[in-house]
Amino acid sequence: MRADLFFHSTASGRLLGVALIALAAAGCKTEKDPDQPTLLGAPPTTAYLGVEYYYNWGAYGGESILDYSLTNAPSWLALEDTSNKARQGIIMRGVPGLSGGNRGEADLGQTENIEIVTTDGRMAGFQPFDIEVKRNVITLDGANLKEGESQASEDESEERCAVPELDAGSYSYELQKFTDEGAPDGTESVTYPTKRAYVKVNLDQPSVTEVKIAFELRSDFDPTACDNDETDPAHQDCKYSRANTGAIIIGEDLVALSDELNHPVDKEGNPLEYVEYDTTGNTVTSGVVTLKPGLTECYIPFEVVDDLIPEPTEVATMVLTEVRQGIASLGNGSVEVKANLSIEDNEPLLSIETVNGGSRDTINTETTREYRAILTGDRKTLFRAKLTRIGELTGVVEDETFEIVEKNAQGTYDPIEELVFPLEQDEITFGVRALVYNNLQDELDDNAAPIGVDVNYQAGRAGYARGESETLLRLNLNRLIEPLVWSDGFMATDVALGHEGRVFVAGYLPGNNQVQVRIYDQAGMELQIVDVTDPAITLQPSDVFLDVGVRTVTENNNRVNRYEIAVAFSSDQTAPGAPVGGSDAVTALFHYDGASGNYLPSWTGNNIFRIGTPADDSVRWVGINGTTGYVLVGGETRGAWNNGAYQGGTDSFLARIDTAENAGALEPTLAWTRQVGSSGDETVVGGSSQGSLALLFGASPMTLDGLGNVGPYFFNGNTGESPTVYQVGEDSSESLGDGLYGGAGVVLVGDAPYSYRFREAQPEDAGTENAEDEIIRSRLDNRAGFVLGFNTSGEPLSAYTVDDAGDLSNEFLTSGVRFEGDIVVSGNTNGSFVEGQAAPVTGTESILARVDTSESGVAFRNWRRQLAFEGLDILDLENYRDDEVVALVNRNGERMLLVFSPEGELLTPITP
Numbered sequence: 001m002r003a004d005l006f007f008h009s010t011a012s013g014r015l016l017g018v019a020l021i022a023l024a025a026a027g028c029k030t031e032k033d034p035d036q037p038t039l040l041g042a043p044p045t046t047a048y049l050g051v052e053y054y055y056n057w058g059a060y061g062g063e064s065i066l067d068y069s070l071t072n073a074p075s076w077l078a079l080e081d082t083s084n085k086a087r088q089g090i091i092m093r094g095v096p097g098l099s100g101g102n103r104g105e106a107d108l109g110q111t112e113n114i115e116i117v118t119t120d121g122r123m124a125g126f127q128p129f130d131i132e133v134k135r136n137v138i139t140l141d142g143a144n145l146k147e148g149e150s151q152a153s154e155d156e157s158e159e160r161c162a163v164p165e166l167d168a169g170s171y172s173y174e175l176q177k178f179t180d181e182g183a184p185d186g187t188e189s190v191t192y193p194t195k196r197a198y199v200k201v202n203l204d205q206p207s208v209t210e211v212k213i214a215f216e217l218r219s220d221f222d223p224t225a226c227d228n229d230e231t232d233p234a235h236q237d238c239k240y241s242r243a244n245t246g247a248i249i250i251g252e253d254l255v256a257l258s259d260e261l262n263h264p265v266d267k268e269g270n271p272l273e274y275v276e277y278d279t280t281g282n283t284v285t286s287g288v289v290t291l292k293p294g295l296t297e298c299y300i301p302f303e304v305v306d307d308l309i310p311e312p313t314e315v316a317t318m319v320l321t322e323v324r325q326g327i328a329s330l331g332n333g334s335v336e337v338k339a340n341l342s343i344e345d346n347e348p349l350l351s352i353e354t355v356n357g358g359s360r361d362t363i364n365t366e367t368t369r370e371y372r373a374i375l376t377g378d379r380k381t382l383f384r385a386k387l388t389r390i391g392e393l394t395g396v397v398e399d400e401t402f403e404i405v406e407k408n409a410q411g412t413y414d415p416i417e418e419l420v421f422p423l424e425q426d427e428i429t430f431g432v433r434a435l436v437y438n439n440l441q442d443e444l445d446d447n448a449a450p451i452g453v454d455v456n457y458q459a460g461r462a463g464y465a466r467g468e469s470e471t472l473l474r475l476n477l478n479r480l481i482e483p484l485v486w487s488d489g490f491m492a493t494d495v496a497l498g499h500e501g502r503v504f505v506a507g508y509l510p511g512n513n514q515v516q517v518r519i520y521d522q523a524g525m526e527l528q529i530v531d532v533t534d535p536a537i538t539l540q541p542s543d544v545f546l547d548v549g550v551r552t553v554t555e556n557n558n559r560v561n562r563y564e565i566a567v568a569f570s571s572d573q574t575a576p577g578a579p580v581g582g583s584d585a586v587t588a589l590f591h592y593d594g595a596s597g598n599y600l601p602s603w604t605g606n607n608i609f610r611i612g613t614p615a616d617d618s619v620r621w622v623g624i625n626g627t628t629g630y631v632l633v634g635g636e637t638r639g640a641w642n643n644g645a646y647q648g649g650t651d652s653f654l655a656r657i658d659t660a661e662n663a664g665a666l667e668p669t670l671a672w673t674r675q676v677g678s679s680g681d682e683t684v685v686g687g688s689s690q691g692s693l694a695l696l697f698g699a700s701p702m703t704l705d706g707l708g709n710v711g712p713y714f715f716n717g718n719t720g721e722s723p724t725v726y727q728v729g730e731d732s733s734e735s736l737g738d739g740l741y742g743g744a745g746v747v748l749v750g751d752a753p754y755s756y757r758f759r760e761a762q763p764e765d766a767g768t769e770n771a772e773d774e775i776i777r778s779r780l781d782n783r784a785g786f787v788l789g790f791n792t793s794g795e796p797l798s799a800y801t802v803d804d805a806g807d808l809s810n811e812f813l814t815s816g817v818r819f820e821g822d823i824v825v826s827g828n829t830n831g832s833f834v835e836g837q838a839a840p841v842t843g844t845e846s847i848l849a850r851v852d853t854s855e856s857g858v859a860f861r862n863w864r865r866q867l868a869f870e871g872l873d874i875l876d877l878e879n880y881r882d883d884e885v886v887a888l889v890n891r892n893g894e895r896m897l898l899v900f901s902p903e904g905e906l907l908t909p910i911t912p
Helices: 012-025
Strands: 038-040 046-048 053-060 067-071 089-094 109-119 123-134 137-141 143-146 168-178 184-203 211-218 275-277 286-291 297-305 314-325 337-344 349-353 360-364 368-376 383-385 387-389 402-407 413-415 419-421 427-434 447-453 473-478 491-498 502-509 514-520 526-531 545-555 558-571 584-593 598-601 608-611 617-624 631-637 651-662 665-676 683-688 695-700 710-716 725-729 735-742 745-759 774-790 796-802 811-819 822-829 845-851 864-867 872-880 884-891 894-900
Touching (some): 137 337, 143 184, 286 314, 360 427, 419 427, 427 473, 491 884, 491 894, 514 558, 526 598, 545 617, 584 617, 584 631, 608 651, 608 665, 651 695, 665 695, 665 710, 695 745, 710 745, 745 822, 845 884
Parallel strands (some): 046 123, 683 735, 735 811
Antiparallel strands (some): 038 053, 053 089, 184 297, 211 314, 314 337, 349 368, 402 413, 402 427, 558 617, 584 598, 617 631, 631 651, 710 725, 745 774, 745 796
C-alpha cells in the first residue's frame, strides 16, 4: 500500500526552479518515479510460549534506505535495531512469555491486525498479519515391554537427549509368601535381574530455556481391593485380587531406579545428567527430566524386574506431574500427562496335549487317560504348574468331577497337587481321572471339564509356569460307557442330538411296526417314548427319519425357545392319514411342553400329514428349519408331484410343509414340491434346512443339468418351481453316500475309483483353460472315499481322498458329519484301511476317519479307525458339541448307539 508525504517549505518555489533548469540541461529527458516501499513475505501465524519467534522481512522500493516500525504488536514481539544497509528488509523476533516483560501465559492467544510499516520518508508501505500464541505442549510416548528383553533403542539425533544404554541391573526386595489357602506366610528375600527401558518425552517446539519436568510411576494396584471378604492387605486374595489383575506392583515388577549406583548412562558409558531420581524413599518411583534449550525429545529411564512369578500382561502409568522450570505445558489443558507401560511376562508357557497333539478329549467316568504337559521358554530353575477347573462347576451334585494323577512305580495312579518340571525336562506325562458324578435334576448334558493353570493359586508364587491359554485341555466326561441297545427289539433307523444334550432316536417297534421316537439323556437314561403312530395300527417296516430344531417364538408376549421334532417315514397302509396312492410320505411334528416335561403333538387331529403321488414315494430325509419352523421332506418317487414332472425311473422330490394357525389350532399345509429326475433312477441321500436353504442331495446315472455332467448333484428348492440343479460328478461310477451343509458350503461324501485334489486358479491362469477352480480326478485301481466341497452355486471349494495307504482295497463312504471344523466320515473297507491292521477275512469292516480340512497334517485331525467286528455297519453319524461322535450302527440286525472321542477312540466297547 502507498501513502504520499507532503513537506511544506518557504524554499519550495526555488526548488521548483532548480528542478526545471536541471530538466532542461538534460535535454528534456524524463526519469521513472521510484517504486513505492513494499514488504515481502508472510510471517508464521503461530508462535509458542518459550520458543523463539523469528522472521526476516524482505522489502524493496523507496528513494532511500527504508525505516520500519510495528503497530498493534504484542509486547513480546519487536524489530531489530538496525536495518540492513546492503539489502532492504528487517528481522522481527521475540519469545512469547519471556521477552517484552516475562508475561508468561498472559501472552497466550491471538493478536489480529498487527502491522509492519516501512517508509523512505516520503512514501510508505505496510502489511497486516495475525499471530496466535500457543502453549509449547509436552507429550509422552508409552512403551510395550517384555520381561527380560531389551527395548528397541532409538538412533542418536541432535534434537534429542542422549539415548540411554539399555543395560542390565539387579533389584532386591522381600517377596510375600503364602500358605495353600493364600494367608500370609512370611517373606523371602529375593534378587532378580532388571532390564533398563524408557519412555520418550516430546516437546512440541524447541524452547530457549531449560525445561524441567517432574515424573512419577503409578499403578492401579490397590492392596485393599480384596476378594472373598478378606481384609488383610498381605493376603493373596488382596494382593492378587480380581481388581488387581493386570496391575503392575511398583517396587516389585517395576522401579524407576534399582540402585543409586546403577544410574543410567548413554551408549558411551557417560552418566545421563538430564535425569535425576528421588531416592529418599525405599523404592525409587519418581524424579525430574531436563530438556536443554533446543531439544525436543528426551527420555525417562526405568527398570523392569525380571522375576520368576507367572503374571498376565500388566500395566502401569508414567505420569508427568508438573513443569518445575521453563515455559512448557503438560498437554493442552496444563494437566498431568500420562502414558501406559505394559509388561508382558516371560515365565515359561505350559501347554497340554493329547498323545496325538489335540487340546480336547473325551474320557469315560471311572477311567484315567494320560496327557502330555509341555513347557516352552527359557528357564534356569525347576518350574511347577498347578492345574484346576476353569470356571465354576455347575449341574452336578459332587464338588468335582475329575482329579489330576500321576502313574506310580506299580503302574497305578496317585493324585498329585502339582506338575513338576525338573530343569532339564520340558515335557512330562500326567493323567486325568474322570470321577463318577451325578447330574442335578434338570441337567442332561455330560459334564465338561475345562482344565487350565490355577492362576489364583499361582499368583505371586515364584517358579510357576503360565498357561499358554486359559483353557489348556477340554475334557468331556462321558457317562454312556457301554452301547445303548434296545432289549425289546426296537429298530432304530435315525438319530439326532439337541435340546440341552438329549439324544433322539427314531425307529419302529417290530410286531405292528409302530413308529416311535425315544429320547435319552447323555447317560443313556430314557426320558420319554414319543408314539408317532397309534399302536393299534399295523404298518409295514419302514426307515424312519427325524430332525430336531430350536427356534425363537412369541408366547404370551414373551420370546421363548420352541424345541421341535420332525418325523417322516413311508407307508402304503390305509392309515395313518388319508392315503394318496402307493407308498406315501408321512410326516409328524412335535414340540416340547415345559409344564409336562414331554414332547407333545403340534398339529391338530392325529398329528399326521400324509402327502404323495399316485405312485410310490419313499422318504429318505426330513429336516426342520430353525427360523420359521417349516418342515422339508425329501425322497424318491415313481410318480408325478406336479403335472408332467415325472421323468421316468425313480425321480427325486423335495416337499415343504408349513404350519399355519386355524382357529387357534396348528395345521400342516403343503407349501410346494420340487421334482428332479431323468429316465434313469435317481437316489437321494440327504438334505439341509439351514438358514434360507432347502437343499436336497442325490445322485443320478444320467445328466440332469443339461451340461453333460452325471453322478452327484444338489439343488435348492427355495429358489423356485424349477430349481437349478448342480451336478458335479464325472461319471456314474461316483457313488454318493451323504450330503452336508454348513457355513463353509456343501459337502458331498461318497466313493469312486478316483483320487481327488482341488486346484485353485491363480491370477496368471486368466484367459487359459485353467482360469477356473477345479477338482482334478486321477484313476485308481480300487475304490476310494471322497469328500468334496462346493458353494451353493456348484463351484468347487475343496477335495479330499479317503483311501488305504497303498490303494490295495476298496473303501466305501456312506455317512459324514461336521466336527470341529473338519469332516468325520464312515463307511466300509474290504482291506486294511488302517495301516498294519488285518483285513477282514470275508466281507467288509466298518471304518471311521477324520478329514483335516485345514490340511495341517497333525495327528489329532487325521486319525482313522477300522472296527474289526463282523457284520457291523455304521448307519448315521452325529456330533455332540464337538466332544463326541455318536454313531448309530447295525450289528447283525441289532441296532445300537456307539460313542467315539474326538480322536476316534471307541468309548462304548462292543462285546465280541
